[in-house]
Amino acid sequence: MASPDCDTAAEAPAEPLPVGEFKREMAEAIPYMRAFARSLTGDDSAADDLTQDALMKAWNARQRFRAGSNFRAWIFTIVRNQFYSNCRRSWRQVAWDQEQADRTLTGPSSMNGVMELDETRRALLELPDDQREAIILVGAGGFSYEEAASICGCAVGTVKSRVSRARSALAAILETGPRQRSAGDDVKPSQSAELIMAEVKSLTSGA
Amino acid sequence: MSAMNKSDDKPDAQAVKSRQRVIGARLQAVYDDVVRQGVPDDFEQMLAALDELDEQSGAAVKNGSNGNEG
Known part of the structure; x- marks a missing residue:
């Protein structure tokens, strides 16, 4: 290659x-x-x-x-x-086991930006590596599809489809709530969806 | 199955688009949250250490032919 x-x-x-x-x-x-x-x-x-x-x-x-x-x-x-x-799996496990679990437990007392950030981070971690890097580079890092393709060593079309799949997957995850929030959380999937809709409103009215 | 609001009769595509904007904003927030932290001290120290490295090996590097890179 x-x-x-x-x-x-x-x-x-x-x-x-x-x-x-x-x-x-x-x-x-x-x-x-x-x-x-x-x-x-x-x-x-x-x-x-x-x-x-x-x-x-x-x-x-x-x-x-x-x-x-x-x-x-x-x-x-x-x-x-x-x-x-490097051995990315060990890194990932650290992430899941400690930090994420702690946060989930001490969890969502307020439905504000902190929780949303947290939820989004967890949702990101549920994506496959290739989709996650693609959507971060293009969706947050400000890279063009071409630049992202160069960084990831793949074709531009591949990046596009990864970004697109990542978007759909994130939407699905955030709507049902990331995997880890299941036991005794006070935010239910439907509320997650409502949160998103509330953000939609604030965004569309703001900009 | 679109379980979203039926109160306003926007087509699904529009709802999807709006949600994607939210997700985009959230992603940006996650990313910016780290960016905003700037350069932590240990990184500053690391950069400073590079200066010393540089002074020590500067002459060798200047030749531009340090072909020992894998």
């Missing part, structure tokens, strides 16, 4: 960024890398470990980054590859 490169301008051997600039790009990318890593691992500390690993990888590979290409897409590719090359 060829490495996903940034197709354009393959001709001139573009120069690497000066070290200072490279580092500035890295620093600027860190918050976004953490957000992406968080969605991949589902866990704060695992996400930070992943981000740090990726930063080191990026640093060591800095000669290969060509000035003028998309730094964030480049470094997200590293985050993603690092995620898949």
Whole structure:
């Protein structure tokens, strides 16, 4: 499999960024890398470990980054590859077993943004990896389908269909409530749907 | 089976679209929640440590031919 490169301008051997600039790009990318890593691992500390690993990888590979290409897409590719090359399953289990369970138990006392965030995070974790990364990149990370395809090393059409499937799946999950809220929760599926509808209203009236 | 409101007679497609907007907003919120945390201290320290690494090995890297990368 060829490495996903940034197709354009393959001709001139573009120069690497000066070290200072490279580092500035890295620093600027860190918050976004953490957000992406968080969605991949589902866990704060695992996400930070992943981000740090990726930063080191990026640093060591800095000669290969060509000035003028998309730094964030480049470094997200590293985050993603690092995620898949490490044992992601163990990360995922940490996420499920501890944090998620705790949150579910101490759970939804107020139906405000915190709970919605939480619910959305859990719903995200129910998606298959490929769909989750696609919808995060395109739906939240601000990447184009093309950029997401480059990051994920797949065809643009594949990203599109993954995003589309992820959207449907998330809608279904959020409407019935994520899997974990079943025992003794005070939010029932129908209420979940109502919450969503309430948000719909506030959104449509706001913007 | 559309169990959503029947009170307003919007077509399902529209309801789906609206829900997708909500989901999009939620996803963005999840993502932004982390982005907003900025760069934690340990990352700042890591970046600073890279400076030192750089000073130590700067000359070697400058040649542009460190071909030891896998």
